[in-house]
Amino acid sequence: MDCQTARKWMSPYLDSELETAKTFEIGEHLRACEPCRRRFDAERHVDDMLRDRLSRESMPPALWHQLRKEVNRSELLSGFRIPAVIATAAGIMLFAVLYMASGDRSAKPSEVFTGQWAHYVNQSVPSESMLSDAEIEKALLDDYGLRFSTAREDTHRHPVKVMGGRYVLFGSQPALELRVKCCGKDAVITTFLRSNAGKLPRGIQELEREAFGKDVKRDGVNIRVNTVGEAEFFIASEHYLDGLMDAIQPGKA
Amino acid sequence: MAQRPAAAEFLDLLEPIRNSVYRYAARMAWGDDHASDIVQEAVMTAWREFGRFEANTNFKAWMFRILINTIYRLNKRVARHGGPQLDEVHHDLHATMEREEAWSSLMEQPERLREMLDDRLVASLDRLGTDERQCLLLRMLEGFSYKEISAVLDIPMGTAMSHVHRARLKLREELAALAVENGLLRESA
Ligand SMILES: [Zn+2]
Ligand SMILES: [Zn+2]
Numbered sequence: 408m409d410c411q412t413a414r415k416w417m418s419p420y421l422d423s424e425l426e427t428a429k430t431f432e433i434g435e436h437l438r439a440c441e442p443c444r445r446r447f448d449a450e451r452h453v454d455d456m457l458r459d460r461l462s463r464e465s466m467p468p469a470l471w472h473q474l475r476k477e478v479n480r481s482e483l484l485s486g487f488r489i490p491a492v493i494a495t496a497a498g499i500m501l502f503a504v505l506y507m508a509s510g511d512r513s514a515k516p517s518e519v520f521t522g523q524w525a526h527y528v529n530q531s532v533p534s535e536s537m538l539s540d541a542e543i544e545k546a547l548l549d550d551y552g553l554r555f556s557t558a559r560e561d562t563h564r565h566p567v568k569v570m571g572g573r574y575v576l577f578g579s580q581p582a583l584e585l586r587v588k589c590c591g592k593d594a595v596i597t598t599f600l601r602s603n604a605g606k607l608p609r610g611i612q613e614l615e616r617e618a619f620g621k622d623v624k625r626d627g628v629n630i631r632v633n634t635v636g637e638a639e640f641f642i643a644s645e646h647y648l649d650g651l652m653d654a655i656q657p658g659k660a
Numbered sequence: 661m662a663q664r665p666a667a668a669e670f671l672d673l674l675e676p677i678r679n680s681v682y683r684y685a686a687r688m689a690w691g692d693d694h695a696s697d698i699v700q701e702a703v704m705t706a707w708r709e710f711g712r713f714e715a716n717t718n719f720k721a722w723m724f725r726i727l728i729n730t731i732y733r734l735n736k737r738v739a740r741h742g743g744p745q746l747d748e749v750h751h752d753l754h755a756t757m758e759r760e761e762a763w764s765s766l767m768e769q770p771e772r773l774r775e776m777l778d779d780r781l782v783a784s785l786d787r788l789g790t791d792e793r794q795c796l797l798l799r800m801l802e803g804f805s806y807k808e809i810s811a812v813l814d815i816p817m818g819t820a821m822s823h824v825h826r827a828r829l830k831l832r833e834e835l836a837a838l839a840v841e842n843g844l845l846r847e848s849a
Contacts (some may be wrong), residue, residue: 418825420800424806453832454800461801462783466682474674474703479667481707523696581696606696 408436413443420438421450435635467600468550469581469640473574522610525626528595528643532586546572546583551598551638555585563650565589577641578608587651594651603638615641622648670710673719674703680720681727682804687785687797688728690735702730721804724812728794784834788827795823796831 413436419425420433437444538546541557547553557567570586575597581601604615615624618632618641630643635657642651674681681702685697706726713722785793798804798812801822809820 418828419806419821422806422824425822450828450832453828453835457785457831458801459780461683461785461797464683464686465679465700467696470699471678473676474700475671478703478707481667535733564711591718603696 408482409548410436410440410443413437413440414446421447421454467581467603469583469600469603472546472550473581476574492649498647518565523626524628524630524643528593532573534571536573538573539553540569543569543572543583543585546574547585547598548658550607551582551600552636553598553638554656554658556654556656561656562589562654565650567651567654578606578611580606588603589644589646589651592644592646594642594648596640596642596647596651596655598638598640598655601634601637604639666710667707670707673824674706674723675689677720677723684724684727684797684802685731687782688731688735688790688794692791694734698727698730698734701734702727705730718808720802721808721812722802724802728812747824780838784831784838788830792823792827792830795820796827799824803841 413433416433420430423430425433429628437447437656542566544554547555556562557569557571561564567589569585570588571592572585575582575584577597577599580599580603581598581610585596585598587594587596604612607615614623614625614630615632618630620631622629622631622632624630624641628643628645629648630641630642631648631652632639633652633655634640635655640655644651682695683700685702688791689695689698701725706723709726713719785796788796794813795809797807798809804812806817806820806824809824810816810817813820
């Protein structure tokens with residue numbers, strides 16, 4: 408076999424897709440021909456580099472949790488396969504499907520944040536979409552490396568109470584939403600991975616910059632953004648935010 | 661087995677390939693923030709269709725078919741990002757052979773190249789034509805055989821093979837050009 412023929416078959420050879428005879432012939436040529444050997448090795452290096460680089464990308468844990476939850480939930484609620492629904496955006500579609508499967512057609516799907524802060528904070532959330540306390544704790548820790556502290560010392564002696572938590576789409580990004588109460592006021596803490604912050608809709612990104620580390624008012628609601636480790640969160644409430652802020656702690660002491 | 665909830669079965673099959681599904685969507689999506697949307701829709705579609713999946717056949721190939729259809733459909737809704745696609749490989753054999761030698765010697769210090777080209781590599785990949793990029797990803801990253809690629813994409817096996825081949829050629833040409841640009845490689849060594 409000559410060099411040109413060997414190189415013509417290089418790609419399927421590297422993919423181990425040639426029949427035995429041809430593989431053998433090329434192997435023979437490579438043993439005898441140093442330039443070709445180096446050339447094949449170089450190609451293998453590029454493959455490896457690319458594979459290495461691309462394997463670093465993995466599904467965000469919050470998205471996986473959310474998918475698992477939605478699949479389980481839809482089976483639980485409907486008892487049969489959910490119907491196809493036509494909707495404009497994939498995120499809306501997902502929740503429209505769940506909403507139909509839930510059988511509750513009087514309420515709008517509440518899981519998509521629409522940018523109306525007062526409504527977002529004060530809406531009543533159907534209890535069946537809420538996670539259990541143990542699930543909240545696990546999701547906070549496993550997905551975001553956080554824990555929530557209701558110890559009085561951590562919340563400026565305010566009696567913060569966790570009412571529930573659920574997975575939501577915040578803008579287009581999967582997030583964990585904690586609903587808490589303090590002094591009779593509702594508050595919402597929406598947590599997502601910092602690595603996803605750049606993918607939030609532009610309006611939310613602008614607010615994120617404005618409210619980073621300091622209070623900003625929208626629709627009469629105080630909003631503040633902060634980060635802990637890999638996690639980022641928006642806190643929104645009519646209540647003032649310092650105590651609530653301190654309730655979010657790094658997961659590992 | 662018959663009593664086992666379908667959701668658990670579906671999720672057990674999906675879990676080991678979830679990262680593959682995500683990164684494939686990330687590389688094939690036109691919009692930058694589009695991968696999560698695509699994955700969500702593809703997974704929920706697969707779940708709806710799960711009754712049609714034949715037990716003990718290749719779940720990954722089945723899931724990728726749905727994923728790829730979802731990508732085609734949803735990509736139409738967003739503007740395409742990224743620059744122009746890579747040029748056709750020119751087949752001046754002499755020049756190519758010369759460059760290949762230089763390229764091979766460069767590859768004797770792969771770490772240096774790796775450092776320099778890390779992100780450029782992905783950018784180059786993103787600029788391959790859709791057919792070439794998807795065949796290369798399916799083959800190299802996801803380990804599909806040419807036969808499986810042909811089934812997943814509904815194209816002849818020989819076409820799958822030549823897309824992979826051409827993707828490799830183009831990538832190498834592009835990387836060699838980048839290396840020249842960065843002074844790692846003299847044009848005609
Ligand atoms: Zn040779
Ligand atoms: Zn209070």
